[in-house]
Amino acid sequence: MKKRRRFKQELTLQERLTAWTEEMKERAANLPPGPERDAIIKKVRQADVANHLDEWAKSPGLQPPT
Template sequence: MQRRRFKETSSLEERLDQEAMRLREHKLLPPGWLREQAFRKARQMNIAAHINEWLASPGLRAPI
């Protein structure tokens, strides 16, 4: 059985930012558990994007 593989068209950081923006659109929901969960997930997406950017920075490259 072979795994299906596909090439991502956008970077991880772009996908995380887009998902965070999509989740922030839930601000129209009434205050409550679902709205808080959406905002919490959006913050997690932003943090993940920043961590990914930090890990990919040239300052963290292994010495040659």
Template sequence: MKRHRFKQDRALGERLIEEARLAREKSGQLPAGTAEREELLKKAREADITAHIDEWLTSPGLQPPKWGAE
């Protein structure tokens, strides 16, 4: 069975930031304190954190660990 593959048109960080923005917009339309609103806000926070981790991991300043005798 062949897998269907496709190339992403935007970087992961960009997609995560957009996902967080949309979740915040949707949560703003719901009454405060509802479970659905809290879940959307949680999703937005997680997407922001993941975007920052992705940015850190792909930054040019990130260096691999130095093993062995130096």
């Protein structure tokens, strides 16, 4: 049986998503309008939504069912 290679993430998911979105926004800004730029912008929007959902899920306002 193969052993999985495990490593501990140094940054949180939220930090990694934020860094990636900033990098991709800069990359998209340097591209001419077209399908490649549109695809990058779509992925950035998806990452922003994932980041927002992660914040929402971790918010103290959510209470477990009793």
